[in-house]
Amino acid sequence: MTWPGGDPGEGVAAVRQNLIPLVHDGRVSQEVSDPSAAVWGKTVGNAAAVWRSGVGTRADGSTVVVLGPSLTVGALAQILHDAGAVEAMQLDINKDWTSFITYTHGSSTPAVPKKLTDDETAAADRYLQPSSRDFVAVMPR
Structure with missing residues (x-):
């Protein structure tokens, strides 16, 4: 999939x-059968099955998040597909970087972080601190 150029469009x-x-x-990419670090990123110890995370969207617009240990690129893709994703991408890889954290707060109270799993090594307030690493934030309109 490549960007066709121009403005992204309304919405x-x-x-x-x-x-x-x-x-x-709606189809798993054929490229997932190639475990190359040049394609999917360098893993700890050059292992094919490592902690991986991914996000996808279903046809109805809902979001699918997958995060877990011992996942190959192909396994991550298949899980996202089986969960109904029609579009999906890999996010972070390797245990130190994979995380999914949600936040709740009132209008005058501090954010309260909650990790998706207790197995994530990142601090729960990871995304509330300055960082040299990029991240994706999703917020309701």
Whole structure:
């Protein structure tokens, strides 16, 4: 999938450059069978099955998030597809970087972070601190 150029169009608030899509038009990409670090990123110990995270959208617009240990690129793609994703991409890889954290707060109270799993090594307030690493934030309108 490549960017056709021009403005993203009405209703698009942001665009994120990433790797080859794991799932595109409802199909798992054939490229997921190539475990190359040049394609999918360098893993600790050059292992194929590592902590990986990914996000996808279903046909109804809902979001699918997958995060877990011992996942190959192909397994991550298949899980996202099986969960109904028609478009999906890999996010972070390796245990130190994979995380999914939600926040709740009132209008005058501080944000309260909650990790998706207790197995994540990142601090729960990771995204509330300055960082040299990029991240994706999703907020309701």
